[in-house]
Amino acid sequence: MTDILSEAQALFEYTRSLRRDFHAHPELGFHEVRTSGIVAQELNKLGLEFNTGIAGTGVVALLEGAKPGPVILVRADMDALPILEETGAAYASQNPGVMHACGHDGHTAILLTVAKMLLAHRDELAGTVKFMFQPAEEGMGGAEKMIEGGVLDNPKVDLVLGLHVWNEQPVGWFGISNGPMMAGAEIFKIKVEGKGGHGAAPHLGIDPVLAAAQIISALQGIVARNVAPLQTAVVSVCTIHGGEAFNVVPPAVEMTGTIRTFEPDVRIRVLQRFEETVLGVAKAMGCRATIDLERLTPATVNHLETALSIQIIARQLFPDADIESANYITMGSEDFAFLLEKVPGCFFFVGSANPEKGLDAGHHHPKFDFDEIALPQAAALMAAAVINLLSSK
Ligand SMILES: [Zn+2]
Numbered sequence: 001m002t003d004i005l006s007e008a009q010a011l012f013e014y015t016r017s018l019r020r021d022f023h024a025h026p027e028l029g030f031h032e033v034r035t036s037g038i039v040a041q042e043l044n045k046l047g048l049e050f051n052t053g054i055a056g057t058g059v060v061a062l063l064e065g066a067k068p069g070p071v072i073l074v075r076a077d078m079d080a081l082p083i084l085e086e087t088g089a090a091y092a093s094q095n096p097g098v099m100h101a102c103g104h105d106g107h108t109a110i111l112l113t114v115a116k117m118l119l120a121h122r123d124e125l126a127g128t129v130k131f132m133f134q135p136a137e138e139g140m141g142g143a144e145k146m147i148e149g150g151v152l153d154n155p156k157v158d159l160v161l162g163l164h165v166w167n168e169q170p171v172g173w174f175g176i177s178n179g180p181m182m183a184g185a186e187i188f189k190i191k192v193e194g195k196g197g198h199g200a201a202p203h204l205g206i207d208p209v210l211a212a213a214q215i216i217s218a219l220q221g222i223v224a225r226n227v228a229p230l231q232t233a234v235v236s237v238c239t240i241h242g243g244e245a246f247n248v249v250p251p252a253v254e255m256t257g258t259i260r261t262f263e264p265d266v267r268i269r270v271l272q273r274f275e276e277t278v279l280g281v282a283k284a285m286g287c288r289a290t291i292d293l294e295r296l297t298p299a300t301v302n303h304l305e306t307a308l309s310i311q312i313i314a315r316q317l318f319p320d321a322d323i324e325s326a327n328y329i330t331m332g333s334e335d336f337a338f339l340l341e342k343v344p345g346c347f348f349f350v351g352s353a354n355p356e357k358g359l360d361a362g363h364h365h366p367k368f369d370f371d372e373i374a375l376p377q378a379a380a381l382m383a384a385a386v387i388n389l390l391s392s393k
Pocket residue numbers: 101102138363364
């Protein structure tokens with residue numbers, strides 16, 4: 001096991017230079033043309049069989065082990081975010097307004113490193129490794145599109161693995177949850193329609209601003225009164241727009257927001273109460289409301305047995321590490337959940353913050369950057385997990 005870590009450390013320069021190159025040239029979801037081109041180029045150098053153009057810019061490579069066995073898919077996301085970078089790093093974005101502020105540059109570099117490492121261990125593998133380089137993780141449905149494009153078939157995938165560098169925790173920390181770990185997310189739009197009029201004569205109109213205010217307040221009752229105290233949910237109204245002038249009651253108000261849940265029964269209950277509350281309160285205020293609800297991702301829920309074996313591997317690889325196993329949960333969401341909905345597997349976090357080096361801004365922040373020491377750690381854990389899971393079966 002310790003050999004795997006030194007193998008990953010020996011490839012540190014390879015991983016870091018790829019990561020910095022991706023970082024300097026970020027591309028938004030479904031536009032990862034340069035990035036996927038470099039992925040293809042590197043896979044070509046390794047001599048791996050691969051297909052491009054899945055879901056637009058997605059790339060899928062195959063590594064067949066020496067012996068037959070199950071198929072494990074390992075996934076990296078490649079997209080950046082529409083953020084103006086403020087890190088001041090030497091390798092900062094050369095594409096103003098677009099930035100790798102989530103660490104997907106690292107994920108792509110890590111997966112190429114894992115491919116390189118596993119190739120050297122081909123003789124020990126009883127099974128096949130499928131490498132999935134995915135476009136558009138950031139709320140644009142890249143994973144779903146790759147599933148539609150057949151990423152889980154030919155050969156049929158038995159297990160899925162993924163990781164995220166994680167700046168909420170320091171380097172040397174690993175979060176490998178036994179079950180639910182990231183929330184399922186819905187996006188909602190609400191339109192409240194009343195009747196516009198003069199601000200000085202409200203009785204002649206129907207005020208959608210007051211109705212919207214009542215709806216926002218009433219929605220807070222769902223988590224407080226309809227979700228069991230030991231269960232989890234979030235209902236957040238995040239935008240509200242209505243009106244143009246101080247003395248005009250507007251005809252309509254629009255709001256958007258998000259709902260986050262883990263358990264399917266909680267989700268159903270919250271969505272039902274959400275609809276009843278919005279429509280009912282609007283009606284009571286004399287208005288009419290319409291709701292547009294879209295499911296962004298299901299909850300990310302790990303397969304217990306797989307999570308337990310990766311925890312054991314992590315403890316062997318990093319005896320001094322802080323490994324959080326029981327229930328590290330965040331209300332963030334991940335489209336890896338779509339893969340986990342179809343196939344069992346495990347998604348884990350690799351701590352990547354280093355406050356002493358000033359590398360502790362959160363994900364999606366213009367100053368986001370992480371300690372690159374996390375790169376070989378992540379590659380080692382992923383490669384060791386694959387070797388282990390394909391030799392124990
Ligand atoms: Zn993100």
